[in-house]
Amino acid sequence: MRPLPGKRLGAALVSLPIHLLYLFVLMFESLSQRLSATVNRLRGRGRLTEENIRESMREVRIALLEADVALPVVQALIERVKVRAVGQEVLQSLSPGQALVKVVSDELTAVMGTANAELNLAQQPPAVVLMAGLQGAGKTTTVAKLARFLTERKKKRVMVVSCDVYRPAAIEQLRTLAEQVGVKFFPSEAGQNPVDIAKAAISAARKEVVDVLLVDTAGRLHVDEAMMAEIKALYAAITPIETLFVVDSMTGQDAANTAKAFAEALPLTGVVLTKTDGDARGGAALSVRYVTGRPIKFLGAGEKTDALEPFYPDRVAQRILGMGDVLSLVEEVERKVDQEKAQKLAQKVIKGKRFDLNDMRDQLEQMNNMGGLAGLMDKLPGVSALPENVKSKVGDGEIKRMIAIISSMTKKERRHPDLLNGSRRARVARGSGTQPADVNRLLKQYMQMEKMMSKLSKGGTKGLLRQMRGAMKGMGGMGGGFPPMR
Incomplete structure (x- = not known):
């Protein structure tokens, strides 16, 4: 991942709800835990041999298979890593552990397509994009997400139409x-x-x-000859510049096999993986490109219409290895956070003014605007190493509960949290429908945030980065995953 200018990174991190450091979990959880554990062991070794490389590759193979990655993909990936790993590039490196980690990351990226494949819209308007897929894959919702993406981020004038003549509800849904x-x-x-x-x-x-x-088109099975003939006729009649296959990533290896069957019937130009927020394995992302030969162009995560992101193989590879994706996080913060509020908070903190509960509530609300924890949890380095008892407490319901607790306080209490004695805390708990223990937990998290913010006022952007690295290391994470200051 390319380094970010320190000023831009620091401003974005101030805008970000800082207590995410204590709450994030990884989207590609089970795969990442297995691989990042192997990666950490390798990183710490001063010398690698062919024997311990083979041992590590066995662990990687098991992790990939358990993540429902297609067997041909696993075999190809392991072979490519082995060829590079036992050569001079790794064994004769001054930091062989780091070199092997880079090889694994590079090959994961290569399997998924090397670089982001943008939509090709270079034709006389209108550029026609045909959407195909199985019923229930989230196709109609993806059409709306893509329409919003093209409108807001590519500044295009967009029209949508439903050719699903079998389900009137689908037409009304798209309307x-x-x-x-x-x-x-x-x-x-x-x-x-x-x-x-x-x-x-x-x-x-x-x-x-x-x-x-x-x-938009009707959902269909690739074995349904009549329905496949229909979409082939539709394709021939409108000659779209892009034909995207929408597939549910939670089906794992089946996602790749289904996409391959459609690619053989239709000249697909790309794939959209949906429901990636519910896929704890990551197998589909690793399999689809290799099995189909078609690039993954977008990832859909969540029900909201802004929950669609371009697919960057290198960034996903870093997430899978537990290294996070700070670049995507910063881009998302810059796009979705209220910049005026963020700037006011940054100035307030840097000037040494106290971070209060009004500021904390603003941060929580900003998080909800960014899609909640599900949309952010895979982007910080080292999160895969968080203790299970921390991960188990994570959920967007907790964020809403925290907002309700703060909203039940008086304006004076939010400005001066020290006023919240036992009787006041009991009153706040009753008013928010929670328990006094919930109020105590929130105030403890507030004090952690307030302490971190006060240290930022003394150390500026670099001080914040040092604090964030320390927080990640304190949770067992890879604090070194943050990009260097420039």
């Missing part, structure tokens, strides 16, 4: 989602011919000077 994300909706009805709908939508998109037309 509702189009209104939510602020894009044009071309109406269709059950019983119409999908080809006729798509052609009419293209004509309307031209008249309304639309940049991109997203065409």
Whole structure:
């Protein structure tokens, strides 16, 4: 991961709810735990031999298979790592453990596609994007997410249309989602011919000077000959510049096999993996590109329409190895956090003014705006090493409970938390529908945050980074995963 300028990183980290350091867990949990444990052992070794490399590769193989990575992918990955690992690149390196970690990271990245594959929209408008997939994979929701992504981050004029003539509810769902994300909706009805709908939508998109037309289709099985013939006819009639296959990542190895079957029937240009927030294994991300030969272009995580991100193989590889993804975290903070509030908080803290419970509530609300813990938990280095008793307490319900507790305090109590004696804490617990122990726990977390913020006022950005590294190391994490200051 390329280093970030210290000023940009520091500003973003001040904007971030700092108590995430104590709460994050990793999305690719089981795979990451196994691999990062192996990585840590290797990193600490001053000298590697062919024997302990073979031993480590056995552990990596088991971890990948348990994560439901397709067997051909596991075999290819292990072989590629072995070839490089037993050569001069690793064994003769001054830091052989680090060198092997880099080899594993590089090969994980290569298996998933090396670099982000952007949508190709370079054609006379409208650029037509055809969406295909199984029923229940989240296709219609993904159409809305992609429409929002193209509108907000690529500044495109977007229209959506549903060719799912078998489920009137799907048409209405897309209409509702189009209104939510602020894009044009071309109406269709059950019983119409999908080809006729798509052609009419293209004509309307031209008249309304639309940049991109997203065409939703009915869910279908690759073994359903009639339905596959229908989508082939639709493809031939509209010749889309992009044909994306939407697949549920929680199906693991089956996701890759299903995508391969569709790729053989349709000229797919890419894959969108959905429900990655529920995939604790990470197998689909490692398998799809290798098995299908088609790039993963986007990851969907969560139900909200902003829960779609471009797929960066190098960043996902770092997450899987427990190294975090600070670059994506900073980009997300800069895009979603209220920058005016963040700047005020940064100035307040740097000037040495006390961080109070109003500030903490703002931070919690900012976290919810960024998609909650599920959308952020995979991006900090070392989180895979958090103790299980810490991970088990993590949940977005806890964030809402904390906001409710702070909101039950008086304005004076939020400004001066020292006023919260036993009777006041009992009153706050009653008012928020919680227990006094919940109030005590929140105040303890507040004091940790307040202490960290006060140290920032003395040490500036570098002071904050030192504190964050120390916090991660204190939890058993890899505090060295933060990028260097520039």
